[in-house]
Amino acid sequence: MAKKPPRWYFSLRSPYSWFAYRDLMKHHPDVLDAVKWIPFWEPDARTEELLAEAEITLPLVPMAREKNFYILQDARRLAEDRGLDVTWPIDRDPVWEVSHLAYLLAEDAGLGREFVDAVYRARWQESKNISDPAVIGEIAAGLGLDADRAAGAADDAELRARGVEILAASVRDGLFGVPFFIHGHDKFWGVDRVEAFVAAHRGVPRGTTGPTDAELAALPGMAAAQGDGGHAGGCG
Numbered sequence: 001m002a003k004k005p006p007r008w009y010f011s012l013r014s015p016y017s018w019f020a021y022r023d024l025m026k027h028h029p030d031v032l033d034a035v036k037w038i039p040f041w042e043p044d045a046r047t048e049e050l051l052a053e054a055e056i057t058l059p060l061v062p063m064a065r066e067k068n069f070y071i072l073q074d075a076r077r078l079a080e081d082r083g084l085d086v087t088w089p090i091d092r093d094p095v096w097e098v099s100h101l102a103y104l105l106a107e108d109a110g111l112g113r114e115f116v117d118a119v120y121r122a123r124w125q126e127s128k129n130i131s132d133p134a135v136i137g138e139i140a141a142g143l144g145l146d147a148d149r150a151a152g153a154a155d156d157a158e159l160r161a162r163g164v165e166i167l168a169a170s171v172r173d174g175l176f177g178v179p180f181f182i183h184g185h186d187k188f189w190g191v192d193r194v195e196a197f198v199a200a201h202r203g204v205p206r207g208t209t210g211p212t213d214a215e216l217a218a219l220p221g222m223a224a225a226q227g228d229g230g231h232a233g234g235c236g
Contacts, residue, residue: 006201007036009170009180010116012099012130013091015075018120020179020191022082025117028198035201037112039103040170040178041096044154050164058167059176078191087127099130101153101163102140111143118142 010017024032042060043051051058072088079086099119106115118139122128128135137151153159173182181188181197188197 041100094131097154101159102150
């Protein structure tokens with residue numbers, strides 16, 4: 001059996017996924033270049049039916065009101081720690097397939113990272129509704145993608161089927177929350193596990209000091225990755 005590549009599951013609706021993305025883009029762009037990006041989202045009724053037909057159950061439970069209030073406070077603290085201004089979005093009847101299935105189109109076109117960056121910025125810094133097909137279509141158009149197809153991604157049967165398989169794979173990977181990182185048999189959950197995942201990916205033994213910035217800059221390809229002042233981290 002072929003060895004699975006290191007991978008990370010992210011969600012476009014999750015502030016913690018956004019923070020993990022920002023941290024990785026700022027400090028470890030080489031890791032994001034090397035891992036497989038996999039979207040995760042809470043399914044709508046149509047996707048739930050398809051999952052049920054495949055006898056797949058996602059380990060999701062309704063969020064308690066108290067936990068929701070905690071996340072609001074916690075996310076603001078984490079944003080302040082990173083010097084980020086957050087405009088908290090209001091989600092009314094969200095359909096996460098709208099944005100996450102559109103991501104698959106962007107990924108197919110080699111623009112997955114740019115799409116993720118733009119959607120995170122729209123959601124967390126512009127307070128836009130990423131469940132609105134018009135918002136996703138506008139983002140896609142800005143990247144040179146087919147705006148109409150991206151806006152209608154949730155109604156695309158092929159993309160919907162791919163989405164079901166992605167969610168099924170998340171169950172096989174043992175995912176129960178995002179961001180979720182996997183390296184070999186090791187799994188890391190949460191934005192506070194980013195550094196541990198990076199260390200595992202780079203083969204740094206636990207309990208030892210990782211490579212310095214100068215040592216990282218000397219690695220093949222790292223000078224270009226660190227010197228690129230363009231898109232990396234571009235929510236700011």
